[in-house]
Amino acid sequence: MASVELSTKINALLQELHHINNEDPSLKSIVFSQWTTMLDLLEKPLKARGHQFVRLDGSMAQNHRQTAIESFNTDPNIKIFLVSMKAGGLGLNLTCASRVFLLDPWWNPATEDQAIDRVHRIQQTRSVIVYRFLIEGSIEVRIRELQEKKRTLAQGALGEVGGDKKKLSLEELK
Template identity: 55%
Template sequence: MIDDQGNQLDDGIVKTVVFSQWTSMLDRVEDALEAAGIQYDRLDGTMKRDDRTRAMEALKHDPACEVLLVSLKAGGVGLNLTAAQRVYLMDPYWNPAVENQAVDRIHRLGQTRPVTTVKLIIENSIEARLLEVQRKKTELANMTLGQNFSKADMLQRRMEELNQLFGS
């Protein structure tokens, strides 16, 4: 990810938003960005409204601010982050709609450039299993539109998801 920050467009730096559901993961990314000399800002649930606004404005207007670190829950709703062209999802969230909503902050009306989204997944890990749960949830949502499933069907599906996530 940090190596990618060296990529520039003709009109300057490619602005990046990094989402994680864990603020401790954002802390680690923050350390790596500092070590690499990359200027960033941060937006998470502990911040006051004015500080959140300042962080978004820095991404939009400060040419030196290349990266905005955002906690998934704090940054998934009501933000316009169209200044960015690259998105990293550091860890999968069990509900794909939450991730989609976060990425949509960059794909909002006013985005005039292509956006690259990168999901970081470790093979044979809990993250890989979560990715499969996300896929099945999306598939189920697509199937259930216009159909009625019983509570027993839904409970069975949830049990299968838990077995897949924590079982073999």
């Protein structure tokens, strides 16, 4: 059987996970993607490299979701949690992890913030590091720029320091 070449993002993620495991084998990571197909693509190379992981996405029954969450939180051998951004971005407490990977940008920065906040909670005892993967020259870079504009606009509306009164066009808000 011919081997399939892995994408740049998957290779970069695998390298980071390898580095993290070498740095501190007790560290756990959460990998968020808005695309379940991206999570599908990750499973085979993770298994091939001996990584134990669990997954949570919108297609899973509630009892299977809960089992995945409990396994990640309690099993010291499961170091990686693959999570669909929409299915796992809210309401979870995953402070056993301290590394967060965002494989693709979501148009709304608050959605990403909520995902990161699954790890960044009061009970967190470790420093949290967030990795964002963007392909240079792609639409992802433009989405990230729009996220920053939206964040700046929201800060300005809320009167936060550093808020800018730049306006987003109707097209950018869509």
